[in-house]
Amino acid sequence: MEVRFDRNTCIGMFQCTVEWDAFEENTDAGKADLADAEEVEDGIFVREIPEDAELDAKFAARACPVDAIEVYDDEGNQVV
Ligand code: SF4
Numbered sequence: 001m002e003v004r005f006d007r008n009t010c011i012g013m014f015q016c017t018v019e020w021d022a023f024e025e026n027t028d029a030g031k032a033d034l035a036d037a038e039e040v041e042d043g044i045f046v047r048e049i050p051e052d053a054e055l056d057a058k059f060a061a062r063a064c065p066v067d068a069i070e071v072y073d074d075e076g077n078q079v080v
Pocket residue numbers: 009010011012013014015016017023031032063064065066067068069
């Protein structure tokens with residue numbers, strides 16, 4: 001599974017950081033940081049989700065009030 005984080009959309013509510021520790025509070029920027037992610041486009045960060053973190057990642061995506069987090073399965077289908 002893969003997570004895609006649109007940091008441009010993020011408004012720094014930090015619900016995601018409660019759900020999955022790969023999301024870290026960046027209070028200076030007022031946005032979350034996604035650890036170990038690659039910036040594939042300006043402000044768009046992507047990384048693999050470890051198998052044992054798949055539930056946490058889905059909860060993080062569901063918790064985001066502005067839908068800045070998307071989760072994709074291995075076939076590339078969006079699941080959250
Ligand atoms: S929950 Fe959404 S808006 Fe809030 S910090 Fe996380 S990604 Fe940003």
